[in-house]
Every structure is written in structure tokens, then in C-alpha cells.
Amino acid sequence: MKYYQPTSLTELFELHSTLSAQSSVFLAGGTDLIPRYERGLVMPDHLIDLKKLSALNQIQDSESHVTIGALATIQDIQEHEILATEFLALHKASYDFAGAQIRHRGTIGGNICNASPAGDLLPALYAFEAILTLSGPAGERQLAIKDFILGPGKTALREAEILKSIVLNRDQYLSDFQKVGLRQSMAISVVNVAFVFSRAGETFNHLKIAAGAVAPTIVTLDKFTQAFVQNGGNATAIKDLIQEDISPIDDIRATASYRKRVLTNLIGAFLAGQTR
Amino acid sequence: MLHHTSPHAFQLSVTVNGKLVERKILTHLRLLDFLRNDLRLTGSKEVCGEGECGACTVILNGRTVNACLILAVEVNGGNIVTIEGLAGTNELTELQRSFEDHHAVQCGYCIPGMVLTGEKLLERNAHPSRDEIKYELSGNICRCTGYHKIIDAIELAGGDL
Numbered sequence: 343m344k345y346y347q348p349t350s351l352t353e354l355f356e357l358h359s360t361l362s363a364q365s366s367v368f369l370a371g372g373t374d375l376i377p378r379y380e381r382g383l384v385m386p387d388h389l390i391d392l393k394k395l396s397a398l399n400q401i402q403d404s405e406s407h408v409t410i411g412a413l414a415t416i417q418d419i420q421e422h423e424i425l426a427t428e429f430l431a432l433h434k435a436s437y438d439f440a441g442a443q444i445r446h447r448g449t450i451g452g453n454i455c456n457a458s459p460a461g462d463l464l465p466a467l468y469a470f471e472a473i474l475t476l477s478g479p480a481g482e483r484q485l486a487i488k489d490f491i492l493g494p495g496k497t498a499l500r501e502a503e504i505l506k507s508i509v510l511n512r513d514q515y516l517s518d519f520q521k522v523g524l525r526q527s528m529a530i531s532v533v534n535v536a537f538v539f540s541r542a543g544e545t546f547n548h549l550k551i552a553a554g555a556v557a558p559t560i561v562t563l564d565k566f567t568q569a570f571v572q573n574g575g576n577a578t579a580i581k582d583l584i585q586e587d588i589s590p591i592d593d594i595r596a597t598a599s600y601r602k603r604v605l606t607n608l609i610g611a612f613l614a615g616q617t618r
Numbered sequence: 619m620l621h622h623t624s625p626h627a628f629q630l631s632v633t634v635n636g637k638l639v640e641r642k643i644l645t646h647l648r649l650l651d652f653l654r655n656d657l658r659l660t661g662s663k664e665v666c667g668e669g670e671c672g673a674c675t676v677i678l679n680g681r682t683v684n685a686c687l688i689l690a691v692e693v694n695g696g697n698i699v700t701i702e703g704l705a706g707t708n709e710l711t712e713l714q715r716s717f718e719d720h721h722a723v724q725c726g727y728c729i730p731g732m733v734l735t736g737e738k739l740l741e742r743n744a745h746p747s748r749d750e751i752k753y754e755l756s757g758n759i760c761r762c763t764g765y766h767k768i769i770d771a772i773e774l775a776g777g778d779l
Contacts, residue, residue, distance in 0.1 A: 343689045344626045345645040370694075376648070377668040377689045387624070389645065391692060417681070442735060442756020444669055446681040446686070527756030528670060 343386060348393045354395065355605040358502040361388045368392055368504060370413060370449040373440075374456055379493040398451070398506060401425070409475075410508040412451025416440070419450060419463070429510060431466035431536040433590065438462065438521045441528050442616030444566055444593075451505045457491045460555040465489070465536035468552035468560045470510050475531035491559050515540050515548060520608050524595060531555050532596040533604045537612050544617065551609065556601050563587040568611075575617065581606040628691050634659070635703025639765075643690050650674045650685035653700060661701035661730045665759075672758030675731035676700050682738050701730035704737060713737050717768070718773035724762035731758045736772040748773060 348354040352521060358366065365387035371376055372460065378384050389396045399421050408424055419425055420436040427511040439445055439462050454474070464487070470485045479502050487508075490498050499505070517538045523529030534554040540547045549571070551563040565586045570576070581602065598604035626645045631638065642654060653659045653676065663673040667686050674685040679697040695706060703713045713736050716722075724730050732755065739754040740744055746754070751772050752765075760768060 343624070343645050345628055345689075347694075372689070372692065373684075373687050375668055376689065379646075380648075380667065393692070417652075440739075441672065442754055443672060443682050443684045443757045445674055445688075446678075490715075517727050527753075 344388050345391065346388065347391045349394045349396070351395065351397070351477055351587060354390065354392070354504070355502060357390065357516055359479065366390055370374070370452045370455075371415065373444050373448040374452060392504065403512075405512070407512055408510045409516055410450055410510070412454075412505045412507055413449050414451075416445040416448050416450070416453070416463070417442075420445065424512075428514060429466070429470060429513055429517065431538060432463065434489055434519035435462045435466050435521070435534070435536070438519070451510060454487070454490070455497055455499065455505055455541075455593070456506070457495050457497050459494055459558055460531045460534065461560070462521060462531060462534055462554070462558045463495040465519070465534050465552040465554045467510075469509065469517065469536040469538040469550045470515075471550070473509040474505055475507045475509060476500075476503050477506040482506070484509075484590075488560075488562065489510070493558050513540075513548075518612060519613070522604050522608070530595065533601050533608065535605060535608050535612075537566070539616075541616065546571065546616075553588065553605055555595075556590040563609075575613075580609050580613075584609065628694075629696050630690055632690075632693050632695065634696045635699060645689065645691050647690045648686060648687040649676070649690045649693055650699075651691040653685060653698075658702050659702050663666070663727050665727065666739075670759070671728070672735065674730050675734045675758065677738065679736055680738075682735050696764065699734075701734060704734065711737065713775040714738060716771040720767050720771040721770035721773065722763060722767040728758060728760045731777065732768055733758065736768075736775070737770065740775060744776075745766040746772070 343346050346357055348357055357574055367384055367386035367389055367392045369389055374596050398411040398432050400411045401414050402409045403424050416439045426433040450463055453461050459616045466489050474485050474487055474490050476483050478500055515538045519536045521534040531554060531564050538550045549567050552560055566583045569583045590598040592598050627642050628645050630643050631640045650664055653662050662676055662685050665671045666672040669684045669687045675682050676685045679696050715731055735755055736757050746770055751769050
């Protein structure tokens, strides 16, 4: 296995074009890739380490949005002040994320590109309707995160393309994140959910709920929120209302019916807390 | 260590415990294997091998990381501190002494990782609460002590017994 550390996107794409595409793999934090490599699940001839692409590890803000470089670590996200104040759901997800050693190494780009149904940063990114900037030999393009993640481990990345940054609009929404796992720390989520909202008195002006580990990808509970608003904010039938948005499965961590119940309770607790 | 792909050599240059080390290594070598086998720094342990337990914790460029999840080539040009180098020219750090004083060690396998994680926490926050200590230690697993004495040792490091 040959190892490369390109320092610019131009160098990266030039390098990639000279390698046989099937056998090269991009490396960011490595917290998922290295164990998979050790088990023989990935066997690249060429390992392209992205960590020297310094343009990708900044978190930048302007008046209207925050742009998170794909190489920003979970720890970088946790420590960022604007993210902690204006994007609380994302901050809380980074706080509940694995342990310190993994947070110091794992990147937001890796969490997105792994496209795990349970990825802990993902519900917040869906609920904030994050826009992803992708960079490839043919140039840049942007995609909404919901159009980028196609299934478990599957993304819309094209040949040689990488995720460059994540753009969040500074809409000044309130937000929250909840995660339920089999233990408090270092556990893959049984259900995780982010709420992004704004309110005028008793009613929500804006409500976006995104949940993980209840479908092949993160889902936004749009049918639920629509029905909930039409119902005049009646929170009694949550379990029936979320039915159409989710398709949980039984696995080693939990059953489908348990996941549905947990999500129902998390949504109920959130709504109760807001209308108290 | 499995060899899934054809071996390639890499000239590695890295500072370990304050000394510059230059070695020719194979690209698929994990940092943990480099430290333990090539440098004979066996304080960093392998237990789970997949980043769940923290027994292989080392400090890379000022941050705790799992040496089992990193290839040695990735740390080229970097700075690593292992449990062997933590106290520098001193025999033990205050925290290491506190682990002794509070009987925080049983089998000892997790302790190098616990100490390094605790040391970085105390560097940022000299008087962490027990909850802050537990949060920071959540990537380090111990199967003997029940954690109480380890938390005591970090909470009371540098204080009088």
C-alpha cells in the first residue's frame, strides 16, 4: 500500500488521475477506516491521506452562514463558540460523541461520508438543512445533505470527488439533540434525534425534526410535523403520526418497536418541554 | 498485523518522548505496533484494537488519541508522548503518584491510558468535578477497579492525602 499526503486539491486530483481508481482510498481521521483495513474489509493499493489539505480543516463564519471544513474534528466542532450558541443540536451531538480520543481524531466529513444510519452528527445536519460542498476534478458542486446520503454507507460522491465543506445558514433557530444508546458513552445510538425550531408564543414558526437509526438513512419527520401543525399542536398521536416517516429494523442493539417507542417518547418530551 | 496489500516502505521522522526518531517503516504499520515493537515502548497496550477501550492512548500533538486507530505514517513530523515519557526527567508526575496513593491500580493494563487522559484533563482544568472526570474518561475502559479510585486519584492529584 502506497501512502500519499497531497497538500492541495490540485495536487490531490492530479495524483488521483494517475492512480488506478479502484484501489485507492481517501483517509481522513481514520477512526472507522483503520479498523476496517485491519480486518481486511478495505484493501487499497493507494492510501491518500487528506489531512494535509489545510483548506479543509477550518471553521469559518460570515454574517449569513458558518462553513465547516470537512476535516474539522468532532472536538473542533465541540469547542467552536458560534456552533455552541447558534447550532446547539450539533454542539450537543459533538459532546455526546464517542470518547475524547475519537473526538480528537474523527472528522465531520468522515461522519457524513460513512453515511451510517446512526451517525451522531447527522440528525442535526439534516434538521439544519446543511448544504455540502463537493470538490472534484471537474470542479465544485453543492448538494443538500439529504440528497448526498443515499443509503447505509452510500453517498452521491463521484469518482475522485471529496466532501470539502459543510455550510450552515445562521437562521438563529433554537435547537436540541437527544441520543439514546445502550450506555451513556461510547455507544452507537439506538435512536438519535435533532429538533430545529423557532416559536411565536405557543406555536412553532419553524419545526424540523430529524432522526437517526430509524431508517436506512437519517430521516426528517416532515409528515409528522405537517400533521402535528395541522392538528393544532396536538401531541397525543405521535406514535401513529411518525409511522409514515420512519422504517426502523430489529438489530443487535434494539428492536424496531423499541426504536419507535423511544423516538415517540423523545419527541413527546421535547414537545412537552416546549409547551410547558 | 495483517498484510492485506503489497508492502511499501516509508521514511518516518517523528518526535517520541522528546527525542527525534527516524526509521524506515512499512506504510501499513500501526502507530501502536511502531511504538511497542519498533521502539520497545510497551507501556501503551493493545486490548480491543478498534478504538473502544483506550488502553493504547498516547498524546499526539497535544491531544489524546488511540494508537491502534492510526498508521505510523500519519504521524510523520508529529510529536508523541507515551506513558514512558510523561514525567520527563522526573520519576513520576503528581498524577502518577496520586494513582499510587489512592490505590487506583489493580491489574494495571488500562492505567497508562487512564493516566495520560487524566493528565491532559488536569492540564486544561486543574480542579475538574467528578462528572467532568467521568466524561473525559469515557473512552478509557477499566474492568477491575470500578473506576472510583481512578476518579479519586485524578480528583485529588496534587492535594494532601
